[in-house]
Amino acid sequence: MQQAKIINIQDKKLIGLSIQTSLAENKAFELWKAFKPRVKEINKRINTGYYSIQVYNDDFDIRQFTPHTIFKKWAATEVSDVDTTPEGLKSFTLPGGDYAVFIHKGTPQQFPKTAAFIYGEWLPNSNYDLDNRPHFEYIPEHNKPNDPNAEEEVWIPIKLKA
Numbered sequence: 101m102q103q104a105k106i107i108n109i110q111d112k113k114l115i116g117l118s119i120q121t122s123l124a125e126n127k128a129f130e131l132w133k134a135f136k137p138r139v140k141e142i143n144k145r146i147n148t149g150y151y152s153i154q155v156y157n158d159d160f161d162i163r164q165f166t167p168h169t170i171f172k173k174w175a176a177t178e179v180s181d182v183d184t185t186p187e188g189l190k191s192f193t194l195p196g197g198d199y200a201v202f203i204h205k206g207t208p209q210q211f212p213k214t215a216a217f218i219y220g221e222w223l224p225n226s227n228y229d230l231d232n233r234p235h236f237e238y239i240p241e242h243n244k245p246n247d248p249n250a251e252e253e254v255w256i257p258i259k260l261k262a
Contacts, residue, residue, distance in 0.1 A: 116176025233257035
């Protein structure tokens, strides 16, 4: 399987929409359906890609994760400033820090295989622990989610093991 790229990023300013959900109830489709038509209202976009973000509770433990674990899901895009956030959309600061970055190739239905590798193989055998920051995927603008050749970046917040 693939090796992770370790990348340190600065805080990112985003504008988007969010909902509370879980994998079991998976409201991601509805979230993106509500967000995508509104993107044209967002000024000062830095790039044309999208961020799919998962914000977990402070006491989140990946070993306790189940399909029923509740988290906040964001659909967002990066901007140079949030001063002109359109009404009905929200701003979000994605905290900077070290991330392990992987490439997921395939459809969303194939993502559990990628996640199993990251959390079940790579992370336990690495020099890192999960950090308490959002997890996210960076999705290129013209990505077609049901294309078996589609690629997106999977960003996992990490810190050196104590």
